[in-house]
Amino acid sequence: MLNTQALTSTDVALRAENLNVYYGSTLAVRNVDLHIPRNEIIAFIGPSGCGKSTVLRCFNRMNDLIASCRVEGKITFHGSDIYAKQVDAVELRRRIGMVFQKPNPFPKSIYENVAWGARINGYQGDMDELVETSLRKAAVWDEVKDKLKQSGLSLSGGQQQRLCIARTIAIQPDVILMDEPCSALDPISTIKIEETMQQLKQDYTIIVVTHNMQQASRVSDRTAFYNAEATDKGGKVGYLVEYDHTEVMFNNPREQFTRDYVSGRFG
Numbered sequence: 429m430l431n432t433q434a435l436t437s438t439d440v441a442l443r444a445e446n447l448n449v450y451y452g453s454t455l456a457v458r459n460v461d462l463h464i465p466r467n468e469i470i471a472f473i474g475p476s477g478c479g480k481s482t483v484l485r486c487f488n489r490m491n492d493l494i495a496s497c498r499v500e501g502k503i504t505f506h507g508s509d510i511y512a513k514q515v516d517a518v519e520l521r522r523r524i525g526m527v528f529q530k531p532n533p534f535p536k537s538i539y540e541n542v543a544w545g546a547r548i549n550g551y552q553g554d555m556d557e558l559v560e561t562s563l564r565k566a567a568v569w570d571e572v573k574d575k576l577k578q579s580g581l582s583l584s585g586g587q588q589q590r591l592c593i594a595r596t597i598a599i600q601p602d603v604i605l606m607d608e609p610c611s612a613l614d615p616i617s618t619i620k621i622e623e624t625m626q627q628l629k630q631d632y633t634i635i636v637v638t639h640n641m642q643q644a645s646r647v648s649d650r651t652a653f654y655n656a657e658a659t660d661k662g663g664k665v666g667y668l669v670e671y672d673h674t675e676v677m678f679n680n681p682r683e684q685f686t687r688d689y690v691s692g693r694f695g
């Protein structure tokens with residue numbers, strides 16, 4: 429495991445300590461310890477069902493919306509416990525935004541897709557400027573600037589996903605969680621999203637779940653590899669196998685499991 433002692437709390441955006449997540453009485457992921465440094469891109473990789481999305485959703489308490497889900501352990505955001513009683517989960521999700529697997533623009537104009545969330549969050553500044561800046565940061569401005577009144581649904585899948593990224597940025601988060609953001613996209617749109625992510629990390633911390641090994645190695649600074657193992661009850665439980673700089677994970681991982689997975693030998 430990386431030496432995290434050298435990282436001060438201001439370098440670390442998010443930290444999970446001894447995280448266990450249950451659905452009903454079933455333990456889905458066990459004992460996750462992980463720190464997410466600021467302004468880095470962290471990839472979560474691992475075979476299907478090992479708990480990548482489950483852990484991702486803990487970071488902005490999206491799992492609160494799943495009635496059967498229970499989270500044990502601690503997650504801190506810039507040192508503060510996000511599961512503390514006084515924390516407003518809606519405000520937390522404003523600061524830790526999320527982009528989903530399938531592009532999901534609202535059935536509204538391109539402009540409104542970006543402006544809407546900011547407006548309901550009470551944004552007082554120049555809305556035209558915010559919309560333009562957000563679309564520029566999401567690298568889709570040039571493609572939509574002449575049709576801001578058209579429906580967001582009229583765009584291609586890749587453009588819709590960048591519109592969703594713009595919508596997330598417009599709310600001015602610190603962290604962006606991305607759950608397989610390119611899985612519904614063609615290779616060219618995928619590369620565009622990856623380039624967008626590289627630009628975004630100057631201002632944001634990004635955690636991305638991906639099944640695409642090349643994507644993890646191209647885009648991320650650090651990689652967390654999860655796996656699942658059989659339980660005595662006949663089920664499976666996910667766990668974090670190894671977490672390190674992406675270069676180490678792909679070229680010289682500590683664990684044989686990691687080596688096998690990143691070289692495509694299983695999963």
Ligand SMILES: Nc1ncnc2c1ncn2[C@@H]1O[C@H](COP(=O)(O)OP(=O)(O)OP(=O)(O)O)[C@@H](O)[C@H]1O
Pocket residue numbers: 451456474475476477478479480481482483494496666
């Ligand atoms: N809403 C839910 N209710 C019950 N069980 C769930 C729910 N979501 C996930 N699980 C279970 O938790 C475990 C981890 O699932 P999760 O989706 O987090 O894995 P994953 O690694 O993201 O998988 P994939 O790569 O297929 O998306 C699985 O056994 C899954 O069936």
